[in-house]
Amino acid sequence: MTPFEELLIMLVFAHLVGDFIFQRTEWVIQRQEKRWASPELYLHGLFHAVLYELVFWYHSVLEFWYLGIILGLVHILIDPLKKQSYKAQTLWFIGDQLVHLALITAASWYIFSASADMFWHSIHLDWKIATAYLFLTKPASIFISYLLPARPSTLEKETNIKGLGSEKAQKGITNAGEFIGILERLLTLTFILQSAWIGIGFLITAKSVFRFSDIQQSKQREETEYIMIGTLLSFSIAILCGILLI
Structure with missing residues (x-):
């Protein structure tokens, strides 16, 4: 290098x-x-x-x-x-x-x-990996918030600063959702680097099951579409980073 x-x-x-x-x-x-x-x-x-x-x-x-x-x-x-x-x-x-x-x-x-x-x-692979893992945390979350359409009113009130809402808006499920997204991206990249592709399939399946349960309870079309787009973007970014590293 x-x-x-x-x-x-x-x-x-x-x-x-x-x-x-x-x-x-x-x-x-x-x-x-x-x-x-x-x-x-x-x-x-x-x-x-x-x-x-x-x-x-x-x-x-x-x-x-x-x-x-x-x-x-x-x-x-x-x-x-x-x-x-x-x-x-x-x-x-x-x-x-x-x-x-x-x-x-x-x-x-x-x-x-x-x-x-x-x-x-x-x-050098070490710096490539370190930069990829760093990007998949908060930077990727903010990038996804800019790529997503406006949040439906049933999910969260629209904030003035995208991806960095007020403390009140960030409490509860909002923080949990962001944390889950970060974990899924980090796990996806780890699975790719270890050539454990079955792990990615299991991760996507597990999240789909939980999301389907939430969707059935909420019965909100806008919320469903918003969650699906966010999930697909999250996995796509992680997979793209993994492909660039292998």
Whole structure:
């Protein structure tokens, strides 16, 4: 594995940690309400910059410290631009992530002046697996919330921030559903890496049985369709990650 390849994956890992794992709901709300007047926005950018600098330090390329500052500043510049409307918010979220990933790739390329062409298959497996498992936790949950249509009123009241609703909205079954989704994705990836395909079949069957029981009790068409789409998206993302790793 070349230094360029390892640096790129570690920077992506740091981005996932800063943008999803340690993302506080209160900070997101403040950034969207106050935008550039929000202190949380600058703390968010600083946190990202620190994570990137730690990666540079690990690779002994701290002479490029200014790139970490630039990557952190990008969060401060573009995060308040995200729109609040349902459709626009989804497009802005996807565009925001693509911009960050493109800049991370450009920074890695600049440091090592290396070509990124077809690098994925030569990346050290440990970092590939670590990044995949990290992505399948909260990042994947948020991605799924952006891909899903609006939640039906029978399931949950619509929130202002998709995937990061209020504390009241996140209590009870909402938290349980998200936790179950994370576990099923992690188990699915583990089964794929161990070539235990029968385990995936058992997992899908078991969840289908429980979901069918819930559907029979609720008798809500919208709720049924919403749950099925979410379940299929969850498994599809986990399976896709597994295919990329094998």
